Amino acid sequence: MTLMTIRQSIQKGLREALNNDPSVFLMGEDIGEYGGAYAITSGFLEEFGSDRIKDTPISEATFIGAGIGAATVGLKPIVELMSMSFSLVAFDQIVNMAANLRYMSGGQISVPLIIRAPTGAGMQLGATHSQSFETWLSEVPGLKVITFSSPSDALGLLRSAVKDSNPIIIAEPAGLYGVRGDVSDEYYEIPIGSASVVKEGNDVTLVSYGHGIPILLDTREELIKINIDAEIIDLRTLNPLDMVSIDKSIKKTGRVVLLDTSRKLGGIMPEIVSRIQENSVDFLDGPIVSVGSENTPWPYNKNLENYSLPNVDNVIESFREAYKI
Amino acid sequence: MDKSNLSKKELFNLLQKMILIREFEESCGENYAKGFIRGFLHLYIGEEAIAVGSISALREEDYVVTHYRDHGHALARDLDTNSVMAELFGKSTGVSKGKGGSMHLFDVKKHFMGGHAIVGAQLPLALGIALACKYKKENSVVLVFFGDGAVSQGTFHETLNLASLWELPVLFFLENNLYGMGSHVENTRAEGRDIHSSAESYGIHAEIVDGMNVLEVLDITKKSLDSIRNNSRPILIEAKTFRFSGHSMADPAKYRSQDELNYWLKRDPIESFEKYLVDENICTQDELKKIKDQVQDEISKAVEYAIKSPEPSLEDLKKDIYA
Numbered sequence: 023m024t025l026m027t028i029r030q031s032i033q034k035g036l037r038e039a040l041n042n043d044p045s046v047f048l049m050g051e052d053i054g055e056y057g058g059a060y061a062i063t064s065g066f067l068e069e070f071g072s073d074r075i076k077d078t079p080i081s082e083a084t085f086i087g088a089g090i091g092a093a094t095v096g097l098k099p100i101v102e103l104m105s106m107s108f109s110l111v112a113f114d115q116i117v118n119m120a121a122n123l124r125y126m127s128g129g130q131i132s133v134p135l136i137i138r139a140p141t142g143a144g145m146q147l148g149a150t151h152s153q154s155f156e157t158w159l160s161e162v163p164g165l166k167v168i169t170f171s172s173p174s175d176a177l178g179l180l181r182s183a184v185k186d187s188n189p190i191i192i193a194e195p196a197g198l199y200g201v202r203g204d205v206s207d208e209y210y211e212i213p214i215g216s217a218s219v220v221k222e223g224n225d226v227t228l229v230s231y232g233h234g235i236p237i238l239l240d241t242r243e244e245l246i247k248i249n250i251d252a253e254i255i256d257l258r259t260l261n262p263l264d265m266v267s268i269d270k271s272i273k274k275t276g277r278v279v280l281l282d283t284s285r286k287l288g289g290i291m292p293e294i295v296s297r298i299q300e301n302s303v304d305f306l307d308g309p310i311v312s313v314g315s316e317n318t319p320w321p322y323n324k325n326l327e328n329y330s331l332p333n334v335d336n337v338i339e340s341f342r343e344a345y346k347i
Numbered sequence: 348m349d350k351s352n353l354s355k356k357e358l359f360n361l362l363q364k365m366i367l368i369r370e371f372e373e374s375c376g377e378n379y380a381k382g383f384i385r386g387f388l389h390l391y392i393g394e395e396a397i398a399v400g401s402i403s404a405l406r407e408e409d410y411v412v413t414h415y416r417d418h419g420h421a422l423a424r425d426l427d428t429n430s431v432m433a434e435l436f437g438k439s440t441g442v443s444k445g446k447g448g449s450m451h452l453f454d455v456k457k458h459f460m461g462g463h464a465i466v467g468a469q470l471p472l473a474l475g476i477a478l479a480c481k482y483k484k485e486n487s488v489v490l491v492f493f494g495d496g497a498v499s500q501g502t503f504h505e506t507l508n509l510a511s512l513w514e515l516p517v518l519f520f521l522e523n524n525l526y527g528m529g530s531h532v533e534n535t536r537a538e539g540r541d542i543h544s545s546a547e548s549y550g551i552h553a554e555i556v557d558g559m560n561v562l563e564v565l566d567i568t569k570k571s572l573d574s575i576r577n578n579s580r581p582i583l584i585e586a587k588t589f590r591f592s593g594h595s596m597a598d599p600a601k602y603r604s605q606d607e608l609n610y611w612l613k614r615d616p617i618e619s620f621e622k623y624l625v626d627e628n629i630c631t632q633d634e635l636k637k638i639k640d641q642v643q644d645e646i647s648k649a650v651e652y653a654i655k656s657p658e659p660s661l662e663d664l665k666k667d668i669y670a
Contacts, residue, residue, distance in 0.1 A: 127447060
């Protein structure tokens with residue numbers, strides 16, 4: 023085991039990919055000379071050279087499109103978007119091209135492209151830099167969308183993504199790059215499409231992903247004080263969803279709270295609510311609780327931003343009210 | 348037309364392909380009227396010299412990327428006539444198994460990388476394929492077609508900038524047929540109808556060619572491909588052309604005058620090439636008729652093949668979403 027940050031585990035995964043597979047190259051805004059807006063690729067240019075660490079101009083649609091094109095003829099581009107909010111500039115390429123090419127070519131084309139993008143609010147970046155469009159992208163057939171909350175998961179999922187032949191969005195929680203955790207020194211992968219039980223418990227199932235997981239870990243500690251033993255599930259993949267893990271947990275606990283730090287309206291949680299309703303309603307002792315951010319643009323002001331973002335108290339209050347505890 | 352140093356076989360081949368495209372498109376129009384073909388159908392009639400002249404200059408290892416008016420490019424790249432027609436009929440035997448349709452023709456084995464229906468979106472894709480060719484140290488060139496409408500998209504300017512900056516083997520082929528759907532290029536572009544100057548502003552050499560003259564298109568494409576292979580610098584060719592029918596089958600083309608149409612009809616790329624071949628005693632009227640008969644036979648068989656081909660099974664709906 024080695025203790026490292028999420029940032030370091032992503033760096034480890036990217037280095038491995040570059041060292042193991044000559045078809046892998048990195049591309050994005052300021053990933054070379056500058057070292058990456060979040061310093062993920064710091065030192066990579068010197069290590070791997072400018073053919074494999076390609077700085078791009080501020081042309082998101084075109085460098086994402088170029089990644090798609092290179093992927094269609096056998097390369098494995100790992101493209102970095104400086105912010106998930108900037109995916110909007112490239113949405114046509116991501117959705118109309120990357121996701122659809124295989125289908126509309128009758129299966130002739132595959133697009134083994136990875137798009138990495140820091141995501142999420144909480145850093146006072148205001149309306150245009152705080153959005154979490156991984157939830158929109160999760161409803162696009164042809165794409166896979168993954169995310170993580172620990173260094174170990176970040177590395178294991180990145181390894182699977184590098185081996186996958188489909189376009190994959192990696193939503194990297196920007197507020198968690200500094201989170202530390204143990205990472206196995208043995209080689210391992212984490213399959214795309216598998217949620218994890220972060221903490222086991224018998225009394226309530228708490229479900230989230232990315233920035234929501236640290237909130238749930240604190241929630242669990244508070245609930246222990248009132249003798250509630252919570253199970254925490256980290257989705258890790260938003261598409262395809264691992265409903266088996268959620269349904270299994272609900273069968274055990276009979277209660278469920280869903281937490282999303284992005285806007286509550288839309289997003290991935292309503293789909294999970296719907297599927298729980300279809301699969302597990304008979305096992306529930308009360309309503310499916312869903313907690314998320316307010317349906318407003320993201321404010322710059324810290325108090326307003328914090329007020330919108332869900333916290334431990336919001337989760338506990340919603341849970342206790344719904345289940346009369 | 349200038350005297351050509353091509354062999355009779357090569358000249359016949361050019362003519363045969365242009366007639367194949369013309370007859371194919373005429374047949375598409377008929378089968379659209381009959382209800383066999385649905386959705387949006389964009390015909391290439393009038394622009395045949397461009398696809399045939401340029402694609403004939405390519406090597407097998409080169410790539411073709413194009414827009415939604417793609418039947419001509421597909422046939423010029425020798426995609427199977429039966430399979431292209433079957434695709435338009437939505438059949439499982441189509442090049443894209445009936446799931447792409449007219450605007451999304453693909454044949455990866457022939458390096459025909461689509462058929463793209465968002466205006467200008469194919470340009471970054473072509474850029475990426477060229478980037479991969481250079482990365483893998485292959486000597487392939489990517490020939491990408493787009494229309495005057497695509498010049499208004501940001502992707503056009505971004506792609507030209509990057510192709511030049513990264514010195515990528517891309518041949519940009521602009522089919523300037525003067526109208527983006529119903530809008531004349533002079534109403535959509537500040538610098539008017541001559542678009543090649545846009546390339547020059549990104550340090551890309553540009554050529555202008557008569558898009559109604561197949562020999563001229565072939566000649567300028569050959570020279571451009573040689574230059575790209577030797578220098579790894581992109582080139583843009585602007586072909587002046589005109590589509591003889593509306594934007595799609597839904598378009599009666601009321602935005603353009605009969606005079607303008609007549610001006611271009613007189614410069615029909617097939618009629619003028621036939622006249623050249625007969626005037627130069629390269630081809631007899633009998634030989635012309637023989638080519639047309641052969642093509643018509645090929646088209647009839649393609650329609651028959653498409654009609655008889657099976658529909659995709661309902662299970663196919665969920666296939667080929669993921670690799």
